[in-house]
Amino acid sequence: MAIRTILHYPDTRLRNKGLPVEAVSPAIHQLIDDMAETMYAAPGVGLAATQIGEALSIFLIDIAGEDQPSDLRVFINPEIVKREGNQSWEEGCLSFPGVSEDIKRAERVTVRALDRDGKPFELEADGLLAVAIQHEYDHLMGVLMIDHVGPLKKRMMARTVQKTIGSERRA
Ligand code: GNR
Ligand code: NI
Numbered sequence: 001m002a003i004r005t006i007l008h009y010p011d012t013r014l015r016n017k018g019l020p021v022e023a024v025s026p027a028i029h030q031l032i033d034d035m036a037e038t039m040y041a042a043p044g045v046g047l048a049a050t051q052i053g054e055a056l057s058i059f060l061i062d063i064a065g066e067d068q069p070s071d072l073r074v075f076i077n078p079e080i081v082k083r084e085g086n087q088s089w090e091e092g093c094l095s096f097p098g099v100s101e102d103i104k105r106a107e108r109v110t111v112r113a114l115d116r117d118g119k120p121f122e123l124e125a126d127g128l129l130a131v132a133i134q135h136e137y138d139h140l141m142g143v144l145m146i147d148h149v150g151p152l153k154k155r156m157m158a159r160t161v162q163k164t165i166g167s168e169r170r171a
Pocket of ligand 1: 043091
């Protein structure tokens with residue numbers, strides 16, 4: 001396993017789409033293990049393959065709290081097949097260090113995907129899990145948090161990332 005480098009906005013590779021996984025091979029399992037290690041080290045509640053420069057349709061989510069056992073969910077070739085209602089959630093993104101912003105999403109989603117064993121499943125989610133699924137699904141479409149806000153907040157977010165990365169480098 002290895003911790004991989006998480007790409008930061010405005011890296012153009014974040015705009016690549018995740019291409020369908022043809023077979024859940026040992027190489028895919030290796031990638032999933034690297035993604036999990038990278039996500040937990042960050043730490044983050046989710047990670048999409050495109051965030052580490054792998055243009056494949058895979059994301060992981062673990063919304064378990066610090067005092068709860070880990071609950072890793074693997075989504076391969078996900079499709080959001082139903083969206084209902086509206087909610088706003090203060091989101092962060094590992095590709096936008098230092099940024100948190102209210103983003104409007106559907107309140108409830110139904111997602112179909114393959115699990116780590118390549119087995120199809122369907123999941124209905126609300127709350128943070130629904131938000132995270134929509135956030136990660138966006139990544140696989142090359143869509144980022146910044147695309148959901150107006151021009152003023154766009155500039156603020158871009159500047160916050162630059163400043164945060166800059167101060168991390170100096171530290
Ligand atoms: O760690 C993360 N936290 C988070 C909080 C609210 C809504 C979405 C997220 S996802 C983010 C990790 C990330 O960037 N995934 O792509
Ligand atoms: Ni993100």
